[in-house]
Amino acid sequence: MKIGIVGMGLIGGSLGRALIKRTDHKVFAFDISEKSMQKALLLNACHKELEENDLPELDLLIIALYPRLVGDYIDQYCGKMKPGAIVMDCGGNKRSVNKIMAEKSVIFDKLHFIGAHPMAGREFCGIEHSSVNLFEKASVLICPINPEISVLMSVKQFYLDLGFGDVIITTPEKHDSIIAFTSQIAHVISNAYVKSPTATQHIGYSAGSFRDLSRVAKLNQAMWSELMIDNRDNLVRELDLFIENIGKYRNALVDRDEEKLKELLKDGTDIKADIDTLKKNETYIKPVCVSCVYPGIK
Numbered sequence: 606m607k608i609g610i611v612g613m614g615l616i617g618g619s620l621g622r623a624l625i626k627r628t629d630h631k632v633f634a635f636d637i638s639e640k641s642m643q644k645a646l647l648l649n650a651c652h653k654e655l656e657e658n659d660l661p662e663l664d665l666l667i668i669a670l671y672p673r674l675v676g677d678y679i680d681q682y683c684g685k686m687k688p689g690a691i692v693m694d695c696g697g698n699k700r701s702v703n704k705i706m707a708e709k710s711v712i713f714d715k716l717h718f719i720g721a722h723p724m725a726g727r728e729f730c731g732i733e734h735s736s737v738n739l740f741e742k743a744s745v746l747i748c749p750i751n752p753e754i755s756v757l758m759s760v761k762q763f764y765l766d767l768g769f770g771d772v773i774i775t776t777p778e779k780h781d782s783i784i785a786f787t788s789q790i791a792h793v794i795s796n797a798y799v800k801s802p803t804a805t806q807h808i809g810y811s812a813g814s815f816r817d818l819s820r821v822a823k824l825n826q827a828m829w830s831e832l833m834i835d836n837r838d839n840l841v842r843e844l845d846l847f848i849e850n851i852g853k854y855r856n857a858l859v860d861r862d863e864e865k866l867k868e869l870l871k872d873g874t875d876i877k878a879d880i881d882t883l884k885k886n887e888t889y890i891k892p893v894c895v896s897c898v899y900p901g902i903k
Contacts, residue, residue: 611678618735622735672694785843789843798819
């Protein structure tokens, strides 16, 4: 295939590098930053810069940009693409992006639109931090707009070829609801955690616990602010629940209620054990078939 990637940051750069190392696809790339494009070529994240006359040849266009930019770039690129080509994003929110894609699919009705979210990343941003192995055994979440089953199968194989371990079909609503818990609130908590004055005194007093809880405090504030604001209903729900739960630990400490504290700690330990068992046995729920999630899909 001939694949175009718009946005050569951490995700776009890692996708390009994995594509070139693991497949025979030809990779075109574009970034508004000339330095990022130079790095993309040096890091072997693309074969050449994506130009306007390349668009009609593309089989797949990946828009690896902040979600709010997706619509503008669809307008800019998709009018020149051939019928049957696939357009995917890589963003961390899916309701807003899929809404835009659904609207654009009426205009560009010969193209296949898919919302996608690779579940991989680092606490650093920029193509200089990209990795050819970033997606090794990761999962990718897929929210289709208008593709046929054959197109979904080709997209699934595309991601498996890049080293992904699992391809999960879901809805934008379920995606945003769960991501608020598994990703966004974790960044909020970590970011707030390091604001204690004690954090500056941790050297020599810390080990794995501090490292694990503080790792994602370092983030791209522009991107994460956008993701969190656009998914604020789900994130506020999770924060409210967290505040309610953390308050119980505080109350037990203030009241010197050791039995209550033991109970709270045991509950958390048991829940974590159950979560680990689900992961180990791979008994978490997946869609049995695409039509179960998207009944109207062809």
